Amino acid sequence: MRFKKTKLLTLFLILNIFALFSSILFIEEIYNWELLNPDKDLSKTEKLIDDSIKVFDSLISKINSVKKENSKKEFKSINDERVKLLEELNKKYSKL
Secondary structure (H helix, E strand, O other), X not given: OHHHXXXXXXXXXXXXXXXXXXXXXXXXXXXXXXXXXXOOOOHXXXXXXXXXXXXXHHHHHHHHOOOOOOHHHHHHHHHHHHHHHHHHHHHHHHOO
């Protein structure tokens, strides 16, 4: 049983780290874009940063609410959602 708890904790930490780094890297990319495009309307990038933070908060909340019974399935679902949401954010970013 101890091994399963350790494995669950490892999955939990990995997904938290992925969510954190994905959000940080995305926001850093937006800041770089702003620096390279100072004459552009920054309200769109501010909205994109807000959306990124909402995605991060949502993912962390879902990760923290995972139950032990179906943890592997739930973590996979959260990771799939993370990938989908990041793709959506990247599409918005590419339209800047």
